[in-house]
Amino acid sequence: MNETADKSNDNPEKEIVIVIRKMHKWYGQFHVLKDINLNVERGEKIVICGPSGSGKSTLIRCINRLEEHQDGEIIVDGTELTNDLKNVELVRREVGMVFQHFNLFPHLTVLDNCTLAPIWVRKEPREEAEATAMEYLERVKIPDQANKFPGQLSGGQQQRVAIARSLCMKPRVMLFDEPTSALDPEMIKEVLDVMIELANVGMTMLCVTHEMGFAKTVADRVIFMDEGEIIEQNKPHDFFDSPQHDRTKLFLSQILNH
Amino acid sequence: MEQAAYKPGEHPDLPPPSDTVGPIAWVRANLLSSPTNIVLTVLSIWFLYEIIPATLDWAFLDAAFTGESRDECRAKAGGACWAFIGERFNLFTYGFYPADERWRIDLAFVLLCVALLPVLWDRCPLRKYGLYFACAFPFVAGWLLLGGFGLTPVDTDEFGGFMLTLVIGITGITFSLPIGIILALGRQSDMLIVRVFSIWFIEFFRGVPLITLLFVASTMLNYFLPTGTTFDLLLRVLIMVTLFASAYMAEVIRGGLQALPRGQYEAADSMGLKYWTSMRLIILPQALKISIPGIVNTFIGLYKDTTLVIIIGLLDPLGVGRSSLADTKWTGLSNEMYLFVAIFFFISCFGMSRYSLYLEKKLATGHER
Numbered sequence: 172m173n174e175t176a177d178k179s180n181d182n183p184e185k186e187i188v189i190v191i192r193k194m195h196k197w198y199g200q201f202h203v204l205k206d207i208n209l210n211v212e213r214g215e216k217i218v219i220c221g222p223s224g225s226g227k228s229t230l231i232r233c234i235n236r237l238e239e240h241q242d243g244e245i246i247v248d249g250t251e252l253t254n255d256l257k258n259v260e261l262v263r264r265e266v267g268m269v270f271q272h273f274n275l276f277p278h279l280t281v282l283d284n285c286t287l288a289p290i291w292v293r294k295e296p297r298e299e300a301e302a303t304a305m306e307y308l309e310r311v312k313i314p315d316q317a318n319k320f321p322g323q324l325s326g327g328q329q330q331r332v333a334i335a336r337s338l339c340m341k342p343r344v345m346l347f348d349e350p351t352s353a354l355d356p357e358m359i360k361e362v363l364d365v366m367i368e369l370a371n372v373g374m375t376m377l378c379v380t381h382e383m384g385f386a387k388t389v390a391d392r393v394i395f396m397d398e399g400e401i402i403e404q405n406k407p408h409d410f411f412d413s414p415q416h417d418r419t420k421l422f423l424s425q426i427l428n429h
Numbered sequence: 430m431e432q433a434a435y436k437p438g439e440h441p442d443l444p445p446p447s448d449t450v451g452p453i454a455w456v457r458a459n460l461l462s463s464p465t466n467i468v469l470t471v472l473s474i475w476f477l478y479e480i481i482p483a484t485l486d487w488a489f490l491d492a493a494f495t496g497e498s499r500d501e502c503r504a505k506a507g508g509a510c511w512a513f514i515g516e517r518f519n520l521f522t523y524g525f526y527p528a529d530e531r532w533r534i535d536l537a538f539v540l541l542c543v544a545l546l547p548v549l550w551d552r553c554p555l556r557k558y559g560l561y562f563a564c565a566f567p568f569v570a571g572w573l574l575l576g577g578f579g580l581t582p583v584d585t586d587e588f589g590g591f592m593l594t595l596v597i598g599i600t601g602i603t604f605s606l607p608i609g610i611i612l613a614l615g616r617q618s619d620m621l622i623v624r625v626f627s628i629w630f631i632e633f634f635r636g637v638p639l640i641t642l643l644f645v646a647s648t649m650l651n652y653f654l655p656t657g658t659t660f661d662l663l664l665r666v667l668i669m670v671t672l673f674a675s676a677y678m679a680e681v682i683r684g685g686l687q688a689l690p691r692g693q694y695e696a697a698d699s700m701g702l703k704y705w706t707s708m709r710l711i712i713l714p715q716a717l718k719i720s721i722p723g724i725v726n727t728f729i730g731l732y733k734d735t736t737l738v739i740i741i742g743l744l745d746p747l748g749v750g751r752s753s754l755a756d757t758k759w760t761g762l763s764n765e766m767y768l769f770v771a772i773f774f775f776i777s778c779f780g781m782s783r784y785s786l787y788l789e790k791k792l793a794t795g796h797e798r
C-alpha cells in the first residue's frame with residue numbers, strides 16, 4: 172500500500188488504470204449496460220450510485236469479468252479483457268473485490284482465507300503469505316481472530332476480513348459492491364473506517380455504495396447510473412450541491428430526505 | 430415475594446433446581462412427559478419384554494454350538510444351530526479360495542485396515558506416508574488376491590463370500606467417488622460436449638436397474654467383444670457396479686454443488702484462482718461436506734447391492750449360504766444363515782453410518798451464514 176501512496180495524487184501526468192470504452196452488456200435480450208465510457212486514474216476514488224437495478228453491480232463485475240461484456244472494450248492496467256483466460260487471470264490478480272455478503276470461505280480459518288490466493292495464485296511461500304496476512308489483519312484491527320472460522324465472527328468483522336483477504340493479493344484496484352449494506356448500523360462504521368484508511372494510502376477504488384457520507388468525504392468523483400447508463404458524474408461537492416440532471420435530482424432527493 | 434436479593438452485578442452462579450437434572454428428571458422429561466409418551470413407553474417396554482428373552486433364548490441359551498449336522502443340533506437344543514455357521518465359516522469368509530492361499534486374503538484385509546486408518550483419521554501418526562500406502566493399496570491387494578509375480582495365480586471364479594463382498598464394495602466405493610465428482614462437475618461445465626456426455630452417462634446408469642447391468646455384464650458383452658477375447662466376469666461386474674454407483678454419486682454431489690451460494694464461486698474467481706484449484710480448495714470441500722449423508726447413503730446402497738451378483742452366479746455370502754443350505758446335512762437352517770449374513774452387513778453399514786456422523790461433526794465450523 173505504501174508504494175502506491177508514493178505516486179501522489181498531485182502528479183500532473185495521471186496514469187490511467189482502467190479504460191472502459193463504448194461498453195455494452197446484455198442479459199439475453201435485456202440491455203443492462205449502455206455505452207459505458209469511463210477512465211479511472213491511479214489512486215482515484217470513485218463512488219457509483221443509482222437506483223436499484225440500474226446496473227451498478229453489473230458494471231463493476233465487468234471490470235474483473237465476473238460478467239462478460241458483449242461490445243466495446245475494457246482495459247485494466249494495460250490488459251484488455253477478452254475471452255483469453257490468460258488475460259482474465261492477469262486482471263483478476265490485480266483487482267480485488269469485496270462483496271455485499273462477504274463471501275468468505277466458511278471451511279477455512281480467517282488466516283487461511285487470507286493466504287489462499289497469495290499461495291496458489293501468486294505462489295508465495297506460506298510463511299511469507301502468513302506474515303502479509305497478519306499485517307493486513309492488523310490493519311483491519313482483527314489480528315486476534317486469525318485462527319477463528321468466519322462463521323464465528325460478526326458481520327462487520329467478516330467484512331473486514333474480506334477486505335484484508337483482497338488486500339493480501341496486493342491489488343492495484345479495489346472494487347466494492349455495497350460493502351456495508353448487509354451490515355447492522357453499528358458495524359457500518361468499522362468497515363467504512365477501514366475503507367477510508369485504504370483510500371488515504373492511495374488505493375484506486377471503485378465503490379458502489381449508498382453511504383453518501385463516505386462519498387462526500389472520500390470520493391474524487393461520484394458517478395450516477397440509471398437504467399444502464401452513466402447519467403452524470405462530478406466531484407462530490409458539485410454532485411450533491413448542484414446536480415445537473417433531473418433524474419439525479421430525483422434520486423438525491425429520495426435518498427437524502429429519508 | 431421479595432427474597433434476600435443480591436445487589437446488581439453480584440449475583441452468583443447458582444446450580445439448577447434439583448428436580449431438573451439427574452436420571453429421574455431425564456426419565457420424566459423423555460419417557461413420561463405426556464399421556465402419549467407414557468403410552469409409548471409402556472408399549473415399548475412390553476414389546477422389548479416379549480422380544481428380548483425369546484431371542485436370547487433362541488440365539489444363546491437354547492442354542493447348539495457344536496455338532497456335525499442339523500439333526501445332532503436338534504438333539505442337543507431347540508434353538509439356533511450355530512454349528513452350521515461354524516462349519517461353513519471359512520466358506521462364508523473366503524469362498525472357494527484355495528485353502529493354502531487364504532493367508533493372502535487375511536494379509537490383504539490387515540493391509541486394508543492399515544490403509545483405511547490414515548484415510549479416515551486425520552490425526553493418525555505418519556499420516557502422509559499412510560496416504561501414500563493407501564494409494565498403493567489397491568495394487569498390492571490386487572496382486573495378493575489374484576497372484577502372479579511369484580504368488581500362485583488364483584482365478585476370480587474362486588472368489589466368494591465376505592471376501593467377494595469386500596472386493597466389490599470397496600472397489601465400487603473407491604472409484605465411484607472420484608468418478609462421481611468428475612461427472613457432477615462435468616454436468617455443470619460450460620463445455621457443451623462435456624455437459625451432454627455427463628448428463629447422458631448419469632441418466633443412463635440411473636435409469637437402468639443394476640440387475641440389468643449385471644446381466645449385460647455377464648452375457649451381452651460377449652456379443653460386443655471380439656470373439657476369443659476373455660474379459661474376466663468379476664472385472665466386468667466391478668466396472669458395472671462402479672459406474673452405476675458413480676451416477677448416483679454424481680447426483681448427490683451435484684446437490685452439494687448447487688447448495689453452495691454463488692458468492693463462493695465468485696469469490697474464488699475474483700481472486701484469480703484457476704478452475705481446478707478453486708474446485709479443489711474451495712468448492713469441493715464444501716460441497717462434499719454438505720453431501721456427506723448422501724454420499725454415505727450411496728456407499729451403503731452400493732455395498733448392499735453387491736448381494737445382487739448372486740443372480741449372475743457369483744457366490745457372495747448369500748450365494749454361499751444358499752448353496753450350504755442345499756447340503757442335506759444342514760437343510761432348513763436358513764434363519765441362522767440369514768441372521769449371520771445380516772449381522773455382517775449390519776456391522777459394516779452401521780460403521781459407515783456412524784463414521785459419517787463423526788465426520789459431519791468434525792467438519793462443522795461454526796454456524797454458516
Ligand SMILES: Nc1ncnc2c1ncn2[C@@H]1O[C@H](COP(=O)(O)OP(=O)(O)OP(=O)(O)O)[C@@H](O)[C@H]1O
Nearest residue numbers: 198199201203221222223224225226227228229230
Ligand atoms: N444474471 C442476470 N440475468 C438476468 N438479468 C440480470 C442478471 N443480473 C442482474 N440482472 C438484471 O440487471 C439489472 C441490473 O442489475 P444490477 O445487479 O447490476 O443492479 P444494481 O444497480 O446493482 O442494483 P442493486 O442496487 O439492487 O444492487 C437488474 O434489472 C437485474 O434484474
Ligand SMILES: [Mg+2]
Nearest residue numbers: 227228229349
Ligand atoms: Mg447491486
